[in-house]
Amino acid sequence: MNDRPVLLRLSDVHVRLSGSHILQGVDLTVRRGGVTALLGRNGAGKTTTVKSVLGLVPSTGTIELTDAGGRVHRLSGRRTHEVVRLGVGYAPEDREVFGGLTVAENLTLAERRDSAHHPDRVYELFPELAQRSRQLAGTLSGGQQQMVAIARLLLNDNQLLLVDEPTKGLAPLLVAEVADVLARVAEEVTVLLVEQNLSVVRRMATDAVVVDQGRAVWSGSAPELMADADRTRELLGVATSGGTHA
Amino acid sequence: MSTVVLLTVTGLGLAALYFLVASGLSLIFGLMGVLNFAHGAFLTIGAYGTWWAAENLPGAGSGGWGFVLGVAFGVAVGTVVAALVELLLIRPLYERHIEQVLVTVGLSLALVALVRAIWGADPRPFPAPAWAEETTSVLGASVPNDRFLLIGSAVVVLLAVLAFLRYTRFGLVIRAGVENRSMVTALGIDVRRAFTLVFALGGAFAALAGALGGVYLGSISPGQGTSLLIFAFIVVVIGGMSSITGAAVAAVLVGLVQQFANYYAASGVGDLSVVLLLALVLLTRPGGLTARVA
Numbered sequence: 001m002n003d004r005p006v007l008l009r010l011s012d013v014h015v016r017l018s019g020s021h022i023l024q025g026v027d028l029t030v031r032r033g034g035v036t037a038l039l040g041r042n043g044a045g046k047t048t049t050v051k052s053v054l055g056l057v058p059s060t061g062t063i064e065l066t067d068a069g070g071r072v073h074r075l076s077g078r079r080t081h082e083v084v085r086l087g088v089g090y091a092p093e094d095r096e097v098f099g100g101l102t103v104a105e106n107l108t109l110a111e112r113r114d115s116a117h118h119p120d121r122v123y124e125l126f127p128e129l130a131q132r133s134r135q136l137a138g139t140l141s142g143g144q145q146q147m148v149a150i151a152r153l154l155l156n157d158n159q160l161l162l163v164d165e166p167t168k169g170l171a172p173l174l175v176a177e178v179a180d181v182l183a184r185v186a187e188e189v190t191v192l193l194v195e196q197n198l199s200v201v202r203r204m205a206t207d208a209v210v211v212d213q214g215r216a217v218w219s220g221s222a223p224e225l226m227a228d229a230d231r232t233r234e235l236l237g238v239a240t241s242g243g244t245h246a
Numbered sequence: 247m248s249t250v251v252l253l254t255v256t257g258l259g260l261a262a263l264y265f266l267v268a269s270g271l272s273l274i275f276g277l278m279g280v281l282n283f284a285h286g287a288f289l290t291i292g293a294y295g296t297w298w299a300a301e302n303l304p305g306a307g308s309g310g311w312g313f314v315l316g317v318a319f320g321v322a323v324g325t326v327v328a329a330l331v332e333l334l335l336i337r338p339l340y341e342r343h344i345e346q347v348l349v350t351v352g353l354s355l356a357l358v359a360l361v362r363a364i365w366g367a368d369p370r371p372f373p374a375p376a377w378a379e380e381t382t383s384v385l386g387a388s389v390p391n392d393r394f395l396l397i398g399s400a401v402v403v404l405l406a407v408l409a410f411l412r413y414t415r416f417g418l419v420i421r422a423g424v425e426n427r428s429m430v431t432a433l434g435i436d437v438r439r440a441f442t443l444v445f446a447l448g449g450a451f452a453a454l455a456g457a458l459g460g461v462y463l464g465s466i467s468p469g470q471g472t473s474l475l476i477f478a479f480i481v482v483v484i485g486g487m488s489s490i491t492g493a494a495v496a497a498v499l500v501g502l503v504q505q506f507a508n509y510y511a512a513s514g515v516g517d518l519s520v521v522l523l524l525a526l527v528l529l530t531r532p533g534g535l536t537a538r539v540a
Contacts, residue, residue, distance in 0.1 A: 054432060056428055056431075056432065079431070079436075080428070080431040080432055081431045081432075081433075081434050081435055081436045081437070084431075084432060084433065084434035085434045090432045092429065092432070096426055096429045096432075098421075098422045098425050098426060098429070099425065100421065100425050101418070101421060101422060101425075105418055105421075105422075108415075108418065109418050109419065109422050109430075109433060109435070110433050112433070112434040114434070152433065156434075
């Protein structure tokens with residue numbers, strides 16, 4: 001059904017944090033190209049899944065990244081910066097731009113030594129960031145901070161982008177703008193997207209994985225899932241009509 | 247008038263020592279979340295390193311370039327010891343803050359005991375250059391020259407650290423790391439290299455404070471660093487925990503308050519006043535004077 005090569009594979013991934021068993025054996029696959037949406041109710045383990053890939057939370061199980069040359073890199077047990085240097089970009093929930101640094105400093109910091117840098121690409125997509133380069137990132141609006149967070153991903157050559165709720169808390173107009181940018185980005189690099197806004201998912205996701213109570217409970221084609229109202233309601237607890245937040 | 251000038255310059259000299267110790271403490275705390283109780287021991291090591299060099303190292307001594315060489319040796323030893331402490335003792339306990347505090351407390355006791363075991367508990371006369379013991383007349387006050395040496399060194403260190411933080415990539419990593427360590431690693435940066443660097447820098451400044459403290463006090467003893475450390479911690483808290491400029495301002499405040507209270511009230515009231523100043527700042531501005539790193 002889906003013959004694109006595997007890029008990221010998680011097998012039996014468990015995460016325990018301060019006594020609670022948050023991921024209880026996640027198995028999921030992200031294929032090269034397109035956007036894989038990671039869906040699920042609040043607290044299902046979406047963000048923790050993303051963090052386990054990056055080594056930002058301690059996990060057990062196997063996490064593997066297969067590069068363009070077919071070489072398999074085991075990510076489990078690696079430190080975060082080593083995972084990132086394999087070409088894994090991360091835009092966290094809540095953006096986490098450095099508020100005390102200027103926009104330009106935020107971007108300079110994100111330039112990785114192992115990669116070519118593409119400031120032109122960034123400033124073409126976000127001309128506003130060039131105008132605001134000397135402004136402290138902490139004084140930017142939520143939408144502008146999200147631009148910085150996405151710009152950090154585009155500065156370097158990446159194989160996989162982990163994007164966690166990029167439209168969270170944004171006004172509807174900005175949601176559309178961020179979705180436009182992500183859609184353009186996804187033409188060049190594979191994206192694993194955590195998103196609660198189903199209209200964004202419907203617009204750009206090619207594949208979907210649903211997690212519930214720390215396990216992946218469904219995976220397949222995103223358009224198929226979105227077209228199946230009953231299944232969406234059953235899995236996500238929401239109706240698929242409109243851009244409802246779960 | 248001349249008393250006020252002398253008290254002010256002496257207070258600023260003391261502030262210089264506090265700042266040299268506090269700048270490292272606040273960088274280390276800001277970036278790594280480690281309260282380094284071993285920092286006073288780095289000061290002691292710098293003082294004894296300088297003293298040892300003046301006695302034993304060819305070319306080093308108490309005057310001119312010999313003095314500079316002696317201080318450079320003391321600072322180098324302090325830097326190396328601090329870097330080793332980070333690599334061997336702090337790093338394995340990464341993110342385990344209680345254990346890190348325990349290790350640094352233990353280390354502060356052990357290093358001071360080691361110095362005492364080798365060179366004895368008695369104060370040793372410190373090889374200060376002759377000109378540092380002469381005085382210069384400032385507005386009618388005869389100010390000992392060592393005050394200017396202390397103040398000048400602290401100003402140079404302050405400007406150098408600020409420039410380093412603002413204009414270098416390491417500085418950028420440190421400023422970002424103070425704000426959000428895990429996001430720095432998520433940009434592909436090995437933040438632990440910055441940890442070692444910050445520890446080494448802190449060790450260098452503390453060791454410099456040790457050598458300059460030796461000049462200021464005329465002698466060195468093993469417990470010197472530990473007693474200075476308490477005031478340095480107060481300076482760090484007043485300055486806002488992770489701010490270099492905050493630490494500089496707080497050091498000046500603490501140094502001046504201490505000198506003036508000791509002179510105009512009674513000896514010992516200065517220390518008490520500093521604690522009152524700490525309480526006052528914490529009550530009115532709980533985050534300290536400033537909350538930014540540079």
